[in-house]
Amino acid sequence: MLNNLFPTLARFRFSVQIVMLFVTVYGGALLGSYTVDRISQALPSLSCAYDKMTGDHCILIVTQHQLHHRVGAALAKAGDVALNVFIPTLMSVGVFFMFFFFLNKAFCGWVCPLGTVQEMIYKIGRRIGRPLKRFTPENVGRVRPAKWLMLLVLVLGLPTLAGMGTVANELGDPFCQVCPSRIATTLLTADTEQLAVHTGTGINLFLGALGNALFGFIIIAALAVRQPFCRICPLLSWNALFQKLSPMRLVKKESHEKCEKCGVCEKACPMDIHEIGTAFGSKAFHEDCTLCGRCAEYCPDDDVIQIKFFGFKLFGSSRDYYKARVKFETPEGQPKKRVIPILRAKENG
Amino acid sequence: MRILYSACLFAICTATASAAEPTAMAAHDHGAMMRSQSNIWTQLPLLKARMKGQDMAARKVIMQPQNIAADAIEAWPNDLDDANGHRSLTIGMGGAPLDKPASGGFQMLTAREEQDDAVRVASTVHYFGERGGKNPTTMFDQVKHELEIVPKPYPREHSRYRAKEDWQFSVRFKGQPLVGQKVVLETSNGSRSEFMTDALGVVLINVPDDFKPEEAQSKGESHGMRRGADLVLAVSHEDGGKRYLTAFNSNYGEDAFAKRDLALGIGFTLLGMLGAAPLLRNRKAAANKEENTNA
Numbered sequence: 073m074l075n076n077l078f079p080t081l082a083r084f085r086f087s088v089q090i091v092m093l094f095v096t097v098y099g100g101a102l103l104g105s106y107t108v109d110r111i112s113q114a115l116p117s118l119s120c121a122y123d124k125m126t127g128d129h130c131i132l133i134v135t136q137h138q139l140h141h142r143v144g145a146a147l148a149k150a151g152d153v154a155l156n157v158f159i160p161t162l163m164s165v166g167v168f169f170m171f172f173f174f175l176n177k178a179f180c181g182w183v184c185p186l187g188t189v190q191e192m193i194y195k196i197g198r199r200i201g202r203p204l205k206r207f208t209p210e211n212v213g214r215v216r217p218a219k220w221l222m223l224l225v226l227v228l229g230l231p232t233l234a235g236m237g238t239v240a241n242e243l244g245d246p247f248c249q250v251c252p253s254r255i256a257t258t259l260l261t262a263d264t265e266q267l268a269v270h271t272g273t274g275i276n277l278f279l280g281a282l283g284n285a286l287f288g289f290i291i292i293a294a295l296a297v298r299q300p301f302c303r304i305c306p307l308l309s310w311n312a313l314f315q316k317l318s319p320m321r322l323v324k325k326e327s328h329e330k331c332e333k334c335g336v337c338e339k340a341c342p343m344d345i346h347e348i349g350t351a352f353g354s355k356a357f358h359e360d361c362t363l364c365g366r367c368a369e370y371c372p373d374d375d376v377i378q379i380k381f382f383g384f385k386l387f388g389s390s391r392d393y394y395k396a397r398v399k400f401e402t403p404e405g406q407p408k409k410r411v412i413p414i415l416r417a418k419e420n421g
Numbered sequence: 422m423r424i425l426y427s428a429c430l431f432a433i434c435t436a437t438a439s440a441a442e443p444t445a446m447a448a449h450d451h452g453a454m455m456r457s458q459s460n461i462w463t464q465l466p467l468l469k470a471r472m473k474g475q476d477m478a479a480r481k482v483i484m485q486p487q488n489i490a491a492d493a494i495e496a497w498p499n500d501l502d503d504a505n506g507h508r509s510l511t512i513g514m515g516g517a518p519l520d521k522p523a524s525g526g527f528q529m530l531t532a533r534e535e536q537d538d539a540v541r542v543a544s545t546v547h548y549f550g551e552r553g554g555k556n557p558t559t560m561f562d563q564v565k566h567e568l569e570i571v572p573k574p575y576p577r578e579h580s581r582y583r584a585k586e587d588w589q590f591s592v593r594f595k596g597q598p599l600v601g602q603k604v605v606l607e608t609s610n611g612s613r614s615e616f617m618t619d620a621l622g623v624v625l626i627n628v629p630d631d632f633k634p635e636e637a638q639s640k641g642e643s644h645g646m647r648r649g650a651d652l653v654l655a656v657s658h659e660d661g662g663k664r665y666l667t668a669f670n671s672n673y674g675e676d677a678f679a680k681r682d683l684a685l686g687i688g689f690t691l692l693g694m695l696g697a698a699p700l701l702r703n704r705k706a707a708a709n710k711e712e713n714t715n716a
Contacts, residue, residue: 100577104556104558105574105577106527106556106557106558106574106577107556121578121579122579124580129579201703202701202703203700203701203702203703205700255690264683265677265678265681267683267686267687267690268678268681268682268683268685268686269681269682269685269686269689270680270681271680271681271682271685272680276680280685280686280689281685281689284686284687284689284690284692284693285689285690285692285693285696286693287690287693288689288690288691288692288693288694288695288696288697289693289694289696289697290693290697291690291693291694291697292693292694292697292698292700292701293697293700295700295701296700296701297700
């Protein structure tokens with residue numbers, strides 16, 4: 073029964089993503105208006121607080137607010153930093169970790185609504201024959217620091233400085249103001265408020281313009297680039313800080329000689345983590361990994377790559393699974409059939 | 422001193438109290454007794470929250486009754502199982518300090534003034550931002566006074582009543598819905614409108630867009646929550662020779678699109694899309710290569 077419903081890990085993951093998309097975007101409407109106040113308010117996914125129907129909030133908005141209103145304000149009063157000032161922040165991180173402990177970065181690959189939206193757009197891109205643009209081993213390193221910069225500057229730095237009064241108050245939650253999930257998820261609830269740029273002050277206008285332009289860029293780029301925003305998402309770096317502390321993890325054999333010549337798992341990785349093909353053991357679980365499991369699905373050898381929880385195998389690569397999988401979809405996500413040929417035919421003249 | 426103050430308020434109130442029909446409120450001068458604390462925009466009973474202190478962590482909430490002579494403010498917790506949750510807050514000179522109960526979250530607050538043939542109730546909701554609160558629906562469903570106006574639902578965290586939006590309220594008497602009941606809405610911006618409850622005792626309120634341009638305030642904005650104005654809903658009902666008047670007040674903000682520009686937003690979005698467009702170009706060689714691979 074389950075095998076018929078979910079013949080592949082990808083199908084199972086996509087089903088989870090769709091369910092979580094409804095919970096994170098429409099959860100409040102489905103489960104009750106006040107659900108958002110009661111689940112965690114510290115979800116390790118870009119579940120947007122500006123979405124009036126959301127079922128839960130992302131950890132990043134809570135962190136920005138607490139740094140802005142509590143930590144920053146307390147630091148401004150030198151010597152008046154009391155433990156109870158930091159307790160709310162520690163509570164949020166603690167609640168976040170209670171979730172994160174069990175699923176690790178699967179929150180990125182299985183739960184995040186923006187991740188799901190980008191993946192669906194990429195699938196559309198495959199269907200209409202758009203090219204695949206990948207980061208090579210040479211240039212992927214240039215984009216990876218961006219997620220740390222986003223975390224340090226937009227989530228941690230500016231909100232704290234705003235709380236201290238060093239920078240303008242409008243910089244209290246700057247990441248949220250540029251986060252594409254804010255616009256994407258609110259538009260999914262037919263709410264255009266967040267698409268409208270805030271023109272109250274110059275900073276509002278600047279952040280709004282940047283956020284909208286980034287949203288537009290991501291929507292189109294996702295047709296050709298896998299998970300374009302995930303690569304610079306501060307939640308990816310935030311989650312990376314904790315990924316070694318969870319029993320849910322990606323595990324690769326310590327050595328496997330076929331890996332040198334294969335490289336199929338690298339092609340399957342939506343985050344262009346080339347290290348998955350060349351690294352072994354714990355090093356293969358890279359900071360950019362979202363635990364989507366595609367590398368394990370497309371590894372043609374038995375149990376070379378596995379997703380484990382407390383040491384128990386939840387999913388492992390297998391030759392038979394690989395053979396069945398590539399019949400329908402290439403490692404890059406290109407369906408073997410049913411591509412709408414019109415656009416490609418036009419381009420080829 | 423506090424007792425004397427309350428006694429004075431009650432005495433003045435008793436002397437000036439009259440019929441409590443909302444439409445007759447302008448002539449009904451309960452407000453005179455607390456003129457020093459009262460907003461003159463309404464004569465309806467209000468419960469206003471005042472924040473004391475700048476520091477968010479140490480901020481105190483003071484509840485101030487206006488246009489009503491009440492001895493205490495009743496605080497109703499969202500956790501009905503909390504034996505210490507329901508408190509009676511004593512009103513001092515500056516108001517009644519509202520402490521945060523263990524359950525946090527939403528608190529319903531009411532103040533009651535009772536005379537021989539008239540009962541007046543002011544009510545409002547205060548939200549303690551910390552997590553841990555229970556779903557307040559059961560708190561709203563709990564019968565607290567004879568005549569009640571209950572939000573259905575109340576704006577949750579990161580939300581508030583805003584101009585042009587529709588919100589529902591239940592109107593009930595002794596726990597039963599009041600059908601076809603007139604509900605009056607007044608705002609501190611000067612609007613006044615009337616609505617009727619439906620067959621379920623529910624009234625749909627359209628929050629008026631009555632902010633004047635010069636009243637749009639940029640100072641004090643905080644993470645999108647712009648400063649606003651006050652609104653109060655009131656309903657009156659007679660039963661058993663008694664006249665009941667209940668009011669529910671809250672604040673509301675400007676229209677969602679105030680200081681926002683949708684056309685500009687769409688423009689910047691299109692600009693971003695244009696920036697990503699080159700990624701979609703399918704070079705012939707690359708396309709042929711991909712075709713061969715797929716084949």
